[in-house]
Amino acid sequence: MxxxxxxxxxxxxxxxxxxxxxxxxxxxxxxxxxxxxxxxxxxxxxxxxxxxxxxxxxxxxxxxxxxxxxxxxxxxxxxxxxxxxxxxxxxxxxTLQALAQAAYRELGLREVTAVLDARMQEVYMASYQLDDQNIMQAIDEEQMLDYVQGATYQKFTIIGSGSALIKADLESYPQITxxxxxxxxxxxxxxxxxxxxxxxxxxxxxxxxxxxxxxxxxxxx
Structure with a gap:
């Protein structure tokens, strides 16, 4: 292969x-x-x-x-x-799954909510958990949400370019791409x-x- x-x-x-x-x-x-x-x-x-x-x-x-x-x-x-x-x-x-996979690769995180800046005061987001093959799998639907909706859609540690947009007091993580x-x-x-x-x-x-x-x-x- x-x-x-x-x-x-x-x-x-x-x-x-x-x-x-x-x-x-x-x-x-x-x-x-x-x-x-x-x-x-x-x-x-x-x-x-x-x-x-x-x-x-x-x-x-x-x-x-x-x-x-x-x-x-x-x-x-x-x-x-x-x-x-x-x-x-x-x-x-x-792209959100790949971002979650990058969070596992770089930081060893096994549960994340991936958030990308969608512009126009909106974000793309979904949450992922690591499976037994070390692949991040979605546990909810990909959504495009405004910042307030995004803050309530979060389930795990948030990572990605939209993270600070939905949570001002975000704990600092290295930029993950x-x-x-x-x-x-x-x-x-x-x-x-x-x-x-x-x-x-x-x-x-x-x-x-x-x-x-x-x-x-x-x-x-």
Whole structure:
């Protein structure tokens, strides 16, 4: 098994290639909003360094959102194009789940409420617990909530870019950001069970139905 994992939903770009047991390649470009310039070169670099052809892959995993509107769209579009062209299945992974997985990887937290800034005085959030395979699993639904609603939706330690927005007296934690390695960790467990989808199902999840209009209202492209 060999997986390509992509993460651009957090306004940065990272790419990982993994097999059943280990990470073979990982690179992250932390520059905000540079995903369109960096994602394809990072993929090409990873394939070259691991001597992998796209047709050698078992599946392509990607962060499907919620998150940065343009970042989620880029991730889904690149995944769908590569998977379609090479007859590969896809594994969509929640950005919030990947953030929870990063909290376990970096801090050893086993129960978290993942919160991302959704702008417009709203947050994306859901809560997760570690299972016996060391994968963070959702225990409630992903929601887009205002700050007051978010404060009541919290179940565990809150982590992520929206944490301070819903709780002013938040205990200080290091900034946690999900990377492609976290996408790959979750996707590996799913791939072992052949839990993947066809290329046309590489679709973004926004949680905001009129995302185009609201982003335009914020003065964003």
């Amino acid at each position: 060999k997986l390509l994992a992509l993460e651009t939903a957090n306004e940065q770009c990272s790419v990982s290639i993994v097999d059943e047991d280990q990470t073979l390649y990982f690179q992250c470009d932390p520059r905000a909003k540079a995903q369109t310039q960096t994602i394809l070169p990072l993929i090409e670099q990873g394939l070259q360094e691991t001597q992998t052809e796209l047709t050698d892959l078992t599946a392509i995993a990607f962060s499907r959102g919620p998150g940065s509107f343009s970042g989620v769209r880029i991730n889904a579009a690149v995944t769908q194009a590569l998977a379609w062209a090479n007859d590969l299945p896809v594994i969509p992974v929640s 999900a990377h492609a390695d976290d996408i790959a960790t979750i996707a590996r467990a799913l791939a072992k069970k052949q839990q993947w989808l066809s290329a046309e199902m590489a679709l973004p999840v926004y949680l905001r139905d009129n995302a185009w209009k609201k982003i335009a209202d914020q003065g964003k492209p």
